[in-house]
Amino acid sequence: MSISNKNNKLYWYIIILVSLFIFVLFTKNQISSMQIKLDEKEQKEIELQTKRDELQKLNDIKAKVDAKNNGIDKYVVKLNEDELINYIYSKIEEDNLKYTDWISTIRSLSITKWKLNEIGFMESSIALNLRVPSEDRMFKILDFFVKDDSKYKFFIDSFTYPKIEVGSESSYNITIPLKIFYK
Numbered sequence: 796m797s798i799s800n801k802n803n804k805l806y807w808y809i810i811i812l813v814s815l816f817i818f819v820l821f822t823k824n825q826i827s828s829m830q831i832k833l834d835e836k837e838q839k840e841i842e843l844q845t846k847r848d849e850l851q852k853l854n855d856i857k858a859k860v861d862a863k864n865n866g867i868d869k870y871v872v873k874l875n876e877d878e879l880i881n882y883i884y885s886k887i888e889e890d891n892l893k894y895t896d897w898i899s900t901i902r903s904l905s906i907t908k909w910k911l912n913e914i915g916f917m918e919s920s921i922a923l924n925l926r927v928p929s930e931d932r933m934f935k936i937l938d939f940f941v942k943d944d945s946k947y948k949f950f951i952d953s954f955t956y957p958k959i960e961v962g963s964e965s966s967y968n969i970t971i972p973l974k975i976f977y978k
Contacts, residue, residue, distance in 0.1 A: 874919075874947070874975065874977050876906055879906070879921075879947065879975070880904065880906075882946060882947065883901075883904065883921075883923065884901065884904075886936075886939055887899055887900075887901055887925070887936070890932070890935065890936060890939070894932065897928030897929070897932075897966055898928065899925055899926065899927045899928065899932055899936065900925065900926045901923065901924070901925055902924040902925060902926055902968065903922070903923075903924040904921070904922070904923050904924070905921070905922045906919055906920070906921050907919050907920045907921075912976070916976040916977065917976065917977050918974060918975070918976050919974070919975055920972065920973070920974055921949075921972075921973040921974070921975060922970060922971075922972055922973075923970070923971040923973060924968065924969070924970050924971075925968070925969050925970075925971065926966050926967070926968050927966060927967065927969060928966045929966075930956075933956065933969060936971075937951070937954070937971065940971070940973060947975060948975065948976070949973045949974070949975055950973065950974040950975070950976075951971065951972065951973060951974075952972050952974060953972065954971060954972065956969045957969075
């Protein structure tokens with residue numbers, strides 16, 4: 796019985812070895828194919844990470860350039876004088892609706908003809924004559940014209956206004972000399 800048991804064990808070992816051989820014989824192509832695909836995947840992941848790093852660098856450069864060029868788009872637009880006048884009048888009217896005390900009035904508004912300046916921009920001067928009720932309102936109007944997020948980029952060459960007595964409630968006339976540029 797022991798010989799028969801030993802023969803059975805030997806047959807089982809042979810069957811297991813033959814089946815392992817057949818398994819390796821038929822699956823070696825799949826295993827090598829899978830290994831090739833895993834290597835390709837790893838290579839593609841490295842390439843993808845390289846491209847992502849490059850994209851991040853480019854996005855950082857773009858953000859720096861955009862930060863430096865902030866506001867340039869205000870000079871590239873073709874300006875329409877009617878829209879510009881409406882913009883100024885609407886701001887003064889909006890300001891008047893916001894504050895319930897005295898109102899600011901536009902006495903005159905003149906725009907010079909566009910001309911090419913020495914640095915290659917089209918330039919126009921705007922003389923805005925206003926009657927303002929207080930110094931505070933005058934400063935709010937001036938802030939409106941020179942703030943960075945306004946629709947148009949105005950520059951004030953020089954500005955003077957009359958001396959205001961402390962506690963004075965009277966309104967006064969001012970002239971705001973504005974310049975505007977576009978390309």
